[in-house]
Amino acid sequence: xxxxxxxxxxxxxxxxxxxxxxxxxxxxxxxxxxxxxxxxxxxxxxxxxxxxxxxxxxxxxxxxxxxxxxxxxxxxxxxxxxxxxxxxxxxxxxxxxxxxxxxxxxxxxxxxxxxxxxxxxxxxxxxxxxxxxxxxxxxxxxxxxxxxxxxxxxxxxxxxxxxxxxxxxxxxxxxxxxxxxxxxxxxxxxxxxxxxxxxxxxxxxxxxxxxxxxx
Amino acid sequence: xxxxxxxxxxxxxxxxxxxxxxxxxxxxxxxxxxxxxxxxxxxxxxxxxxxxxxxxxxxxxxxxxxxxxxxxxxxxxxxxxxxxxxxxxxxxxxxxxxxxxxxxxxxxxxxxxxxxxxxxxxxxxxxxxxxxxxxxxxxxxxxxxxxxxxxxxxxxxxxxxxxxxxxxxxxxxxxxxxxxxxxxxxxxxxxxxxxxxxxxxxxxxxxxxxxxxxxxxxxxxxxxxxxxxxxxxxxxxxxxxxxxxxxxxxxxxxxxxxxxxxxxxxxxxxxxxxxxxxxxxxxxxxxxxxxxxxxxxxxxxxxxxxxxxxxxxxxxxxxxxxxxxxxxxxxxxxxxxxxxxxxxxxxxxxxxxxxxxxxxxxxxxxxxxxxxxxxxxxxxxxxxxxxxxxxxxxxxxxxxxxxxxxxxxxxxxxxxxxxxxxxxxxxxxxxxxxxxxxxxxxxxxxxxxxxxxxxxxxxxxxxxxxxxxxxxxxxxxxxxxxxxxxxxxxxxxxxxxxxxxxxxxxxxxxxxxxxxxxxxxxxxxxxxxxxxxxxxxxxxxxxxxxxxxxxxxxxxxxxxxxxxxxxxxxxxxxxxxxxxxxxxxxxxxxxx
Numbered sequence: 001x002x003x004x005x006x007x008x009x010x011x012x013x014x015x016x017x018x019x020x021x022x023x024x025x026x027x028x029x030x031x032x033x034x035x036x037x038x039x040x041x042x043x044x045x046x047x048x049x050x051x052x053x054x055x056x057x058x059x060x061x062x063x064x065x066x067x068x069x070x071x072x073x074x075x076x077x078x079x080x081x082x083x084x085x086x087x088x089x090x091x092x093x094x095x096x097x098x099x100x101x102x103x104x105x106x107x108x109x110x111x112x113x114x115x116x117x118x119x120x121x122x123x124x125x126x127x128x129x130x131x132x133x134x135x136x137x138x139x140x141x142x143x144x145x146x147x148x149x150x151x152x153x154x155x156x157x158x159x160x161x162x163x164x165x166x167x168x169x170x171x172x173x174x175x176x177x178x179x180x181x182x183x184x185x186x187x188x189x190x191x192x193x194x195x196x197x198x199x200x201x202x203x204x205x206x207x208x209x210x211x212x213x214x215x
Numbered sequence: 216x217x218x219x220x221x222x223x224x225x226x227x228x229x230x231x232x233x234x235x236x237x238x239x240x241x242x243x244x245x246x247x248x249x250x251x252x253x254x255x256x257x258x259x260x261x262x263x264x265x266x267x268x269x270x271x272x273x274x275x276x277x278x279x280x281x282x283x284x285x286x287x288x289x290x291x292x293x294x295x296x297x298x299x300x301x302x303x304x305x306x307x308x309x310x311x312x313x314x315x316x317x318x319x320x321x322x323x324x325x326x327x328x329x330x331x332x333x334x335x336x337x338x339x340x341x342x343x344x345x346x347x348x349x350x351x352x353x354x355x356x357x358x359x360x361x362x363x364x365x366x367x368x369x370x371x372x373x374x375x376x377x378x379x380x381x382x383x384x385x386x387x388x389x390x391x392x393x394x395x396x397x398x399x400x401x402x403x404x405x406x407x408x409x410x411x412x413x414x415x416x417x418x419x420x421x422x423x424x425x426x427x428x429x430x431x432x433x434x435x436x437x438x439x440x441x442x443x444x445x446x447x448x449x450x451x452x453x454x455x456x457x458x459x460x461x462x463x464x465x466x467x468x469x470x471x472x473x474x475x476x477x478x479x480x481x482x483x484x485x486x487x488x489x490x491x492x493x494x495x496x497x498x499x500x501x502x503x504x505x506x507x508x509x510x511x512x513x514x515x516x517x518x519x520x521x522x523x524x525x526x527x528x529x530x531x532x533x534x535x536x537x538x539x540x541x542x543x544x545x546x547x548x549x550x551x552x553x554x555x556x557x558x559x560x561x562x563x564x565x566x567x568x569x570x571x572x573x574x575x576x577x578x579x580x581x582x583x584x585x586x587x588x589x590x591x592x593x594x595x596x597x598x599x600x601x602x603x604x605x606x607x608x609x610x611x612x613x614x615x616x617x618x619x620x621x622x623x624x625x626x627x628x629x630x631x632x633x634x635x636x637x638x639x640x641x642x643x644x645x646x647x648x649x650x651x652x653x654x655x656x657x658x659x660x661x662x663x664x665x666x667x668x669x670x671x672x673x674x675x676x677x678x679x680x681x682x683x684x685x686x687x688x689x690x691x692x693x694x695x696x697x698x699x700x701x702x703x704x705x706x707x708x709x710x711x712x713x714x715x716x717x718x719x720x721x722x723x724x725x726x727x728x729x730x731x732x733x734x735x736x737x738x739x740x741x742x743x744x745x746x747x748x749x750x751x752x753x754x755x756x757x758x759x760x761x762x763x764x765x766x767x768x769x770x771x772x773x774x775x776x777x778x779x780x781x782x783x784x785x786x787x788x789x790x791x792x793x794x795x796x797x798x799x800x801x802x803x804x805x806x807x
Contacts (some may be wrong), residue, residue: 008631009631009632009635009636009639011635011636011639011640011666012635012636012638012639012642014639015639015640015642015643015646016639016642018643018646019642019646022646054630054631059627059631084630084634084635084638107635107638108638108641110638110642111638111641111642111645111646112645113646
């Protein structure tokens, strides 16, 4: 797998590159900002781009905007946004035009080789990724509001996995169930939470996230 | 004619006050009962045969007395008041001849015309003599002298019996001549008629010339004076024609009742004047709020009945002129008064240009000026207050904005600079932990430690930027020296040692660090001097440089922030930055 990185903190860039190479990912582009990454990606084909959300010059959402431009020009390129902020709004903005090939990961989880590899693999294969810590927070919040009481423990587990952007197959593997059983669980969740059923995994993440955020 | 223009302030300062209601009431209680008894007794013989005339005369005398006392309370009307009081006494004395005994008939002969002349004089000089006080004085004194002389001549040429008095009555007969005395009496009567007619003509002329509020105020007295004159003329004519005693009695009775109108007119006039004063006082309430000069002018035009009245902004060098006596001011078109309106602080607020005839009612003018001054000063204060409030609001908003920008900067420094590097270090360490067999563990640890040292140094720098820790520990002087040592540009520090309170020191440090940063960053200064001195609870800080100058408060270089911070704690700042001549920031900071 060939990736490009846009990151402005040199030390972090270096560490990320090292980490990626350790899990067998080839880093072909390293850029200090979004424009640089875009320019280089035109010359060196990559499978995925990893961008920090906050990049110069504005340090607000430069990375997010660069990601939007990248996925517009390369619809099948995996995009993984990294952020220090546990801010779900960035994820919903990222998924606004479809969630396939897109992921949102907290920076502090990059150190976990397993998580990083999983995230890169999933965005490259067209799945979505939402940092499990963010989803954990949301689920805990909703549980606190007693909105998840109608769901069984298993269903709650499946709901969190859906929000993380996993496919049915991925979920089945994660919870040690058959795909049929997972599908049945999903159907029950949809019925209980009044979610509109969609076959597209694409839209599913956004809908579940929206429900979890309470809107 | 002499032009009398006096200093406005002095003129305004000589405010005359009346007696005030309590003292006036006391005066009434004191004078009225004994006077009423005396007057009643004076008419004792008349009550028996001519009760109607006695009644009318008693009421007239008491009414004159009351009007006189009331007039005592009016500003500048003491002359008229005293004359009315005297007229009351003399007119009563004029009827003492009904006693037919002792000196009383003798007294009554000159008392009657004297009382009438004094009443006429009082009316004529109310509220002020149109001919000037001196002309009036000469005229009426002459008149009085003429009639007194005439009556004296009449007395010395007559005997009491010829006037139907008993021979025992006191009389001064020097050379009795019945024909001569009768001719003297006729002459006096005809002179009286002529003078009464002339007096009436004078009143009509005066009435026609007057206008505005003066006319309104003089109207009742003018009407009463003219009417009274007409009756006097009838009386004198009837007397001269030798009318029967019954007819004369009827005329006297009618005259007594009719002339009650004179004191009544004074009362009406005084009340009307008080009403106008009350309306002017009311202006203070009506003229609240902004949009002043035209509103004030409108209100004054209305109350003072002067449609041409103007209220304009104060022009420097203007000569105040109240036009007293002359009715005109030099250099003003159409002879207008020019009255300065002064605030309590002595500041000139405006000028009222009014009709000269108003100078006759200077109590009203005074009230009008006071009301205007109140209204304008009030409006001025309100405007100033609103402006100040706006400034405070803006400054508060800027302080909040500066605070938020500062927090943003701190967040970014922490987030991008320090947190990101710490996360990277964590990842680096966890990677090393993952495979301990990796040969370069030593190198990684060295790397992590070097990075940590840098992060710690950055963190210290940043924290110092938020609040210089040295400030609270070692004070302003040492902190500024430390600040100066961080720069390569030479900075001379001359600050007083000692402590100045937390807010004062922090503000002073802020002023200095911002000014120094500006001097280096924008002005490219090669030498900077920081000096300060403490006096009277204020710390005066000056930061001067030899840079390019031309700094402006609103140029977004943080100078606005300096001003806001300093003004925010009750101090003030000053910027002197001519292009090419360096910059000097001075701040006066309240300190402990």
